[in-house]
Amino acid sequence: MFESGRPIQTAAARASRIKAAGNLILARMDVEPERMSRLVEISFTSPDPELSKRVVDAWSTNFIQSTLERRYSATSYARNFLEERLKQLRIRIDESERALVNYASQQNIVNIPGSTDSNGQTTGERSLVVDDLANLNRELAQATAERVAAESRLNSGGATKEQLDNTANSTLRTKRAELAADYARMLQQFDPAYPPAKALQAQIRSIDAALRGEGSRVDAVLRATYQASLSREQQLTSQVNKLTGRVLDFRRRSIQYNILQREVDTNRQLYDALLQRYKEIGVAGGVGVNNIAVVDDAELPVAPDRPRPLFNMALALFAGLVVGAALAIVFEQIDEGLTDPIEVEEVLGLPLIGVTPKLPNDKPVVALDDPKSILTEAYASIVANLGFATSHGIPRTLAITSARAAEGKSSTSYAIARSIARTNRSVLLIDADMRSPSVHALLEKPLDQGLSNFLAGANDIDRLIRPTEIAGLSIISAGPQPPSTPELLSGDRLRALLEQMGDRFDHIVLDLPPVMGLADAPLIASQVEGTLVITAAHSTHKNVARIAIGRLRSAHAHMLGVVLTMFDAKQASYGYGYGYGYGNGYGYGSSSDEAAN
The missing domain is CATH 1.10.287 (Helix Hairpins)
Known part of the structure; x- marks a missing residue:
């Protein structure tokens, strides 16, 4: 069918052409919000600059009109809804008032209406x-x-x-x-x-x-x-x-x-x-108020937007640099971690406080019970080195943490607390790893009450302190796992506990959670006198350890040094200075692997 020399389009064909045109416009339309403002920038890409300008102007104008139409529609709907509800309420008021008057007439109830006296006070009916x-x-x-x-x-x-x-x-x-x-x-x-x-x-x-x-x-x-x-x-x-x-x-x-x-x-x-x-x-409900306005009309482009050869070359160069840097990071991440004590000081930039050996079995408590075992000697050396950490000797409050789990931090916390207690000092060991506690398992103590109870508001601290078989050593277990550990640690309860226990004990040793992925360790480390980082040989990646130490320093933690655990002199690429004690010298000891917890 034709009309005036042109074919007559059916409704379906017209709708299809309109949809195709809309998809074409949407594919070339770009709306970008301006940062730190409530403005948006609208752009349209086409070979014709005049067409691009007209499309952008039409887009902004129609958007404002559609916004006003939606607002008017919403107002009209609300008005109609309220009109219907008002009609229903008028009927309910008439029915309730009629029921009230009929009942008063039947029961001969006569009330005097309220009035207002000379002082302006209104009396009820x-x-x-x-x-x-x-x-x-x-x-x-x-x-x-x-x-x-x-x-x-x-x-x-x-x-x-x-x-x-x-x-x-x-x-x-x-x-x-x-x-x-x-x-x-x-x-x-x-x-x-x-x-x-x-x-x-x-x-x-x-x-x-x-x-x-x-x-x-x-x-x-x-x-x-x-x-x-x-x-x-x-x-x-x-x-x-x-x-x-x-x-x-x-x-x-x-x-x-x-x-x-x-x-x-x-x-x-x-x-x-x-x-x-x-x-x-x-x-x-008036339509005259609108919060959308055109700040600047579309400008007529004076130069093509693309292609841009110089920009593409710069982008390719930048992409090559990013890929190279990513490959360098990947290769750095796949290293086998810290291998010997000298590398610890060079990579982490912290003094090495001590080294503990990797021993055949995984029962550190048994090895620590023997005062002549190489594990006991290693931790005695660590405690001696901690005596030079401050002007008054071993820090009064000492936090022990690691980058990741299974690096021996809980065994080290227990061993250091035990070694200090052997010097005729009173020591309190606090299991601050409320997400995955392990100190109570080392000492075979219950976990029903502990640090989480006090941080949540419990005030009977004496019920939380549990003595051990070791003279001078007491512990506070982690307690039940709280729903939000950072919220408990962000308050003043932990600082109050440290001050209160500082008056009763010579030293306080805290076993912290791992640093990576958790906020607990930095929060606690910022409130103690010194922090010791535990890293396992051939296990902890260098970058992970550096990031963990960086997070602690960002929290203003006082870093004392690093303890290298699970060191195997045989596996090291060259002999270590005092590896005679850690190789085959005594042939007895126990692994301080975190799995023993």
Whole structure:
């Protein structure tokens, strides 16, 4: 089919052409983020520079438009969702309020709405029955006070305040006082039988009789007042008792009412929250705000991007150098490791503290039990050399580690601690290799409690210290394996333990984990006075040992030197200076291989 001289494309063919064009653009499009910024650089490669510029401009423009469309779609979806939820909540509010009103009407529950007083304080909704009971209680308290006051006045006896305040009583008392004064003056000159004196005396008796009559009248008034107060108190007490029963019944009926009221309040709070969110989405749902903008328009290329002969040659040269360096590193890595004591000092740049022999069997504890064995003599020499490591002799806190496992560090830790203890000093051996502990196996001690318990927060350190059969030597095993050893070692608990144990022991020897691949050894080595590196002959690669020592130095560990273990004078390419003791001189000893742990 043709239209205007051109074939009419079907929808499938058009979609296929669009997909092919898109794949072609994607294959030549490159988007690279700029480092240390939030910018990206867009580039397109084609033979036509004008086409490259137009594609990049169209790409950035369409990306901004699509971002705005996605944001608007997300906002529209959220708005529609909230509208539906608001409709549902309005229905639930109507139903819950209708249920609340119906129940209140059925149970005759009438509540007084809350109000705000002059101080701005808002009172909650109150029940009419409860409010009436509160008013009656106040009236009862006032009536009780009036009754108690009336009873007190009635039972007081003698002159009362009512009697003293009575005007007639006051006049009579004044008149009597005057007559009594005249009578007393007259008796100073005349006899009581004197007629005027008798007349005064008669007047005084008459006033006394009047005062007694007035007192009886006041007593009658007080008694009537007391009876009225008592009657009112009893009446109010009866009303309070009746209303209390109504309040209790009201509270029983208000249980379901309160449940319905809470449901109404909850629905209204949900509705208000969703309504507020709906308003926020409506305000923020505008399309005018966008965090994507074109900083610089695409530039028209002035020169081809590739091919670049000079760059390709430089790249080939660089690749050749990298390959050569990689081959050199590979050849360096496949060496057979350190072979003799002299090479240790030259390669590692640390003093050689001592050498231990490679012996026929693998039971170092048995060999160390013999004070004349070549293994015991070797470690005695190492301890003697450690005496020159510091100005005060053997370091108070000594860490022993190795580059990798199975190099004899645990056996060396135990042997050095044992040799120091033989010099009549107290020594504490701590197994700090909490990932793969072995000191407890050498001394046949349990592993249930140890260093990990203390680092995790246990404070009873005496339970962790275990004595040994060797005089002056005690150990703290590694304890259960913790979930995160570096987290325990990063705190202050280890330093506190070393300070606390430093007051109780002359020396502390720590058996550390291997350095390579773990963070434990550098963390511990930075907190002790000196660190000793153990390396096995014909086993540890030179570069591995150098890297391990570099990691310890980076942690500011004080490096004392190196101990070469498992040295076989027969296997060495030439004789060693004091190899007579390590060859066939004694013919007895034990391997310090880590496998014995």
